[in-house]
Amino acid sequence: MINQGPFDNDGQQFVVSYQLLQLLRWLFEHEQEAVRRLVTRALTDGLDEVLTRQARPMETDGDIQQSVIEFFSLLETVLYESLNEDEVKKVIARNLIPSIDNIDSESFDEIMVASSVAKATSAVENNPYEDPKVILCKELLKRWKPSKKLGMH
Secondary structure, X not given: OOEOOOOHHHOOOOEOOHHHHHHHHHHHHHOHHHHHHHHHHHHXXXXXXXXXXXXXXXXXXXXXXXXXXXXXXXXXXXXXXXHHHHHHHHHHHHHHOHHHHHOOOOOOOHHHHHXXXXXXXXXXXXXXXXXXXXXXXXXXXXXXXXXOOOOOO
């Protein structure tokens, strides 16, 4: 969270959370192309006009600081909402499909299970009358690639 210290009224100090700095670092290390596309879209959607306006008077240091604080506050809100949303999805998946823990990890890897759970969770949210276990099993079977090493008994 952005902490406003005792000197904020003078425009001298504000603190940005470690989580927010990590988010920004991660985005620029791992999502450069996505950030580039976002900036390009912003420019075509009117940011270029905002940046080139000459008629606007110079902003004061206080205005600039307030803009920075608002930006980081909004970004931090989005980060925490996303974290919370991810946790809620995990809880929903666990509640809707208690049989996840019984899946044979030798037959299905984590990615296959995760994508099947996500698809089954989405299907149950869209149609709550369907049995979550049946949907999960169907999704797992769609993704299952049996090994030829297993012999027939």
